[in-house]
Amino acid sequence: MSAPAQRLIVDVDTGIDDSLALLYLLASPEAEILGIASTAGNVPVEQVAANNLNWLGLCRAPDIEVALGARVPLDCPLRTTEDTHGPQGIGYAVLPDSGRSVSGRDATTMWVELVREHPGEVTGLVTGPLTNLALAIRAEPELPRLLHRLVVMGGAYNHPGNTTPTTEWNVSVDPEAAKEVFDAFSGLPEGRRPILCGLDITETIEMTPDHVRRLAEAAGSVPAEVISPEDAPHIRSRTSNPVIRHLSDAIRFYMDFHRSHNQGFIAHMHDPFAAAVALNPDLARTRPATVDVELHGTLTRGTTVADWVGHWNREPNADIAVSTDPATFFDDLIDRVGRYAKSIG
Incomplete structure (x- = not known):
């Protein structure tokens, strides 16, 4: 007998790496996405919701609920990052309009009502600021x-x-929200604490042009997809599979950004890794810690501080991912998303 589907609420600020995380989940037969909460972060919330709806449309996905969430952080002005993710949040890609509409309920209401309907069954995955979840709590x-x-x-x-x-x-976009969420999970036992995928581990998840080539190959897309730092900004993918074509255009922008910041022609795929951990926590080795957020430091506002050894005499409120095997992750991602894109054609 097959295992029951894992029910998910996905809270995103879509974004390039959020986009690939969403595709990874759509490609995973064990994932049942109950709802997608949009929050302002990489781009404003209306654009985030449009990106979510348009990816669903491109993938001919079921009519998954997409809810509008917070337009601004709890207690500070919104900052967005179009320099990192492009003017629409999806790099050089321009997705066709899906014609789909956002939900009639907001993201906070969706969070609350879904977890009440399915107590003990829902995995929450947040790959953007924690504003929506803080409001839901x-x-x-x-x-x-x-x-x-x-x-x-x-x-x-x-x-x-x-x-x-x-x-x-x-x-850093919403430190108050992060602190409220981490504080709210204090006192939960091992196995129920949040799993935090921070930069310590997600910056080891380096996507390269060869990964994109392999992804297109797995999808049966032709011609071979070769992206290069020499490609001019106006160049667009001509590979045959529409999912791979738009994904490649998005990822190349992200690689150009990383290169411009002296990190090489790569892309840190933070959010797809967190999506994989949501489905399979054994993908990462974790360590328990008590996590708090600095709200007032002149130079350090938004810093996550982890007490690994009990200096604060407070019980751990999180399990922090500390190591993984990036090659295993990318093999899994390429297999899942490649086969999924091939099935769409």
Whole structure:
């Protein structure tokens, strides 16, 4: 007998790597996406929702609920990052309009009502700022105990930041929300604590042009997909598979961004890795820690601070991913997304 589907609420600020995370989940037969919560982050929330709807349309996916969430953080102005993800959040890609519409309920309501409908069954995956989830916990303080599991792409623990010298993007956009969420999970036992996928591990997930080539090959897309740092910004993929074509255009923008920041012609695929961990926590080795967020430091606001050894005399409230095998992850991603794209044609 096959294992029951894993029910998911996916909360995203779609984004290039969020896009690939969404495709990974759509390609995973064990994943049942109950709803997609959109939040402002990489781009404004209306554009995030449009990206989600348009990816679903391109993939001919079922009519999954896409809800509009927070337009601004809890207590600070919104910052977006079009320089990293492109003017629409999906790099050089221009997705066809799906004609689909956003949900009649907002993301906070969706979070609360879905976990109440399926107590102990839902895995939450957050790959953007934690604003929507913080608001949902305000509305339903029992939400951390109603979830089966929470996986978050966020934070930097023993690693430099990617937004300031000490901060990771998702947490830095809304530090108050991150703190509220981490605090709300205090007191949960081992196995129920959030799994945090921070930069320490996600910056080992380096996608290269060869991964894109292999992905196109797995999809049966022709001609061979070769992306290069020599490609001019106006160049667009001509490979035959529409999912691979748009994904390649998105990823190449992300690689250009990383190269411009002296990191090589690669793309850190933070969010797809967190999506894989949501389905298979054994993919990463974790360590328990008590995590808090600095809100007031002049130079360190938004920094995630992990107490690994109990200096604060507080019980752990998170399990932090500390190691994985990137090659195994990419083999899995290429197989899943490639076969899925091939099935769409």
